Amino acid sequence: MPPAKNFMDIQKIRKDFPILQIKINGKKLVYLDNAATSQKPKIVIDGIKDYYEHYNANVHRSVHKLGEQATAAYETAHKKVADFINADFEEVIFTKSTTESLNLLAYSLGNEIKENDEIVITQMEHHSNFVPWQQLAIRKKARLRVIEIDQNGLLNENSIIRNITKKAKIVAMSHISNVLGTLNDVEKIGRTVKEKSNAYFIVDAAQSVPHMKADVKKLNCDFMAFSGHKLLGPTGIGVLYGKNEILEKMEPFLYGGEMIKEVTFKNSKWNSLPWKFEAGTPNIAQGIGLGIAIDYLNHIGMENITHHGNELVKYAMKRLSEIKEIEIYGPDAEKRSGLVSFNVKGVHAHDTAQILDSEGIAVRAGHHCAMPLHSVLGIAASARASFYLYNCKEEIDKLASGVEKVIKVFK
Amino acid sequence: MSQESLDSDYAGDGIYRENIIDHYKHPHNHGLIEHAHIKRTENNPFCGDAVTFTINIEKDKIKEVKFMGNGCAISQAAASILTDEIKNKNLAEVKNISMEDIVNMLGIEIGPVRTKCAVLGMVAIKEGIKEFEGKERNKHDKK
Numbered sequence: 001m002p003p004a005k006n007f008m009d010i011q012k013i014r015k016d017f018p019i020l021q022i023k024i025n026g027k028k029l030v031y032l033d034n035a036a037t038s039q040k041p042k043i044v045i046d047g048i049k050d051y052y053e054h055y056n057a058n059v060h061r062s063v064h065k066l067g068e069q070a071t072a073a074y075e076t077a078h079k080k081v082a083d084f085i086n087a088d089f090e091e092v093i094f095t096k097s098t099t100e101s102l103n104l105l106a107y108s109l110g111n112e113i114k115e116n117d118e119i120v121i122t123q124m125e126h127h128s129n130f131v132p133w134q135q136l137a138i139r140k141k142a143r144l145r146v147i148e149i150d151q152n153g154l155l156n157e158n159s160i161i162r163n164i165t166k167k168a169k170i171v172a173m174s175h176i177s178n179v180l181g182t183l184n185d186v187e188k189i190g191r192t193v194k195e196k197s198n199a200y201f202i203v204d205a206a207q208s209v210p211h212m213k214a215d216v217k218k219l220n221c222d223f224m225a226f227s228g229h230k231l232l233g234p235t236g237i238g239v240l241y242g243k244n245e246i247l248e249k250m251e252p253f254l255y256g257g258e259m260i261k262e263v264t265f266k267n268s269k270w271n272s273l274p275w276k277f278e279a280g281t282p283n284i285a286q287g288i289g290l291g292i293a294i295d296y297l298n299h300i301g302m303e304n305i306t307h308h309g310n311e312l313v314k315y316a317m318k319r320l321s322e323i324k325e326i327e328i329y330g331p332d333a334e335k336r337s338g339l340v341s342f343n344v345k346g347v348h349a350h351d352t353a354q355i356l357d358s359e360g361i362a363v364r365a366g367h368h369c370a371m372p373l374h375s376v377l378g379i380a381a382s383a384r385a386s387f388y389l390y391n392c393k394e395e396i397d398k399l400a401s402g403v404e405k406v407i408k409v410f411k
Numbered sequence: 412m413s414q415e416s417l418d419s420d421y422a423g424d425g426i427y428r429e430n431i432i433d434h435y436k437h438p439h440n441h442g443l444i445e446h447a448h449i450k451r452t453e454n455n456p457f458c459g460d461a462v463t464f465t466i467n468i469e470k471d472k473i474k475e476v477k478f479m480g481n482g483c484a485i486s487q488a489a490a491s492i493l494t495d496e497i498k499n500k501n502l503a504e505v506k507n508i509s510m511e512d513i514v515n516m517l518g519i520e521i522g523p524v525r526t527k528c529a530v531l532g533m534v535a536i537k538e539g540i541k542e543f544e545g546k547e548r549n550k551h552d553k554k
Binding site (some may be wrong): 409 | 426427432435456457458459460481482484485521525528539
């Protein structure tokens with residue numbers, strides 16, 4: 001099938017992001033750290049300001065006008081997120097981050113884990129989808145099984161089959177690796193999980209939801225977690241999707257506030273979904289901001305964003321692999337999304353990032369919260385360039401020139 | 412800070428001056444002394460920087476020092492410069508070396524993110540001396 005025509009006017013899109021106008025070290029900002037956090041369009045920034053200036057109030061509590069307006073906006077944001085991932089309203093819980101969403105699961109589902117049960121993750125997980133399960137396994141004397149990657153940075157097929165057994169109670173994996181960029185075939189693995197076990201299948205979609213249509217029904221997952229700030233929304237807002245019938249049975253993670261239905265001196269009852277899992281005053285402005293970010297993404301079109309992202313990755317892989325001093329981690333462009341991690345041979349990633357910064361180019365350097373993966377790769381750190389809808393090929397050319405400068409400095 | 416130009420005061424070519432790159436590529440006093448009085452490794456798991464210092468002491472003075480390590484240019488250059496700096500110095504003097512001294516030795520400005528890299532060697536030396544003095548005290552007490 002020929003690729004969809006790219007209808008995105010990048011220069012027009014760039015004007016929507018105030019920060020892209022600033023200069024770093026006298027040079028135009030080239031922001032290539034989108035896997036850490038994306039920049040925010042003016043419409044999102046203004047939307048948050050509008051809430052605080054015109055209808056700031058707590059949600060679900062106050063009968064006054066402002067309270068009603070805030071509640072309506074906050075609930076509408078849930079609805080927008082639900083539609084965005086093809087879930088029902090009751091299935092979308094707002095948290096503060098992907099990390100909190102995953103910890104919520106490790107805590108609430110953790111109640112069901114017994115000695116010798118198995119929890120399955122992969123070598124390419126971010127610490128946020130690694131440590132909660134590792135610690136749960138330690139706490140419950142369960143077994144943590146880790147699916148291996150192959151030399152190309154793809155999940156090893158045999159390892160998937162071998163590690164998912166009928167003893168598995170939880171299988172958790174990233175949709176896209178935040179280091180390798182690998183796009184995992186979650187749909188297929190989800191089927192394997194259901195065929196071979198009764199395990200809950202959890203997808204860490206922090207890196208995928210910004211870049212592609214993530215339909216929870218298609219992905220065969222029971223839970224999916226992602227963050228608002230990586231898809232043009234503010235920080236402090238994350239999402240946990242869960243299947244209605246499972247969420248109904250699950251114990252709450254935090255108590256108090258909106259998650260309460262009734263409290264007596266003897267016991268308490270929980271509110272209906274999704275509020276059962278949203279204790280305390282939520283991040284109202286951030287939730288509303290996320291809703292506006294999703295409107296913006298829908299306006300541009302997720303298919304266009306996916307196509308543009310793939311084009312950028314392909315071009316970045318081509319430009320960077322032309323430089324012989326560079327080592328790139330992860331699979332070919334066709335099997336990855338959104339980012340390229342690399343090292344300049346003989347140069348520490350921090351030195352690379354610092355020299356790029358002197359050219360106004362922002363990349364991330366370090367272990368990207370994936371220490372176990374870096375140990376598998378046999379490196380201490382890597383530099384990572386990650387792209388989003390406002391990036392263009394000229395910026396990748398600048399990245400390539402920046403890397404040439406790194407090589408020159410260290411020659 | 413102006414909207415138009417958000418200059419970070421530590422970035423730029425300045426940090427990779429010739430002397431830094433030179434020390435990084437050709438570290439002074441590189442290697443390990445066998446059976447040294449002091450052997451101390453420090454690492455910074457966050458970056459993957461690591462240094463091991465071996466030191467021989469004579470009459471409360473640094474008689475001989477060698478280091479090995481790997482990591483970023485800043486961490487390795489700072490360690491190399493330190494080996495020159497501490498040789499033949501009294502332990503008391505070496506223990507007083509500060510972050511500011513390191514910055515002066517490097518001759519560059521160090522931003523908050525890279526501070527840990529710059530001081531890694533200093534921490535290894537100071538911790539090594541502390542261990543050595545502790546052992547010496549124990550020996551003394553036993554006598």
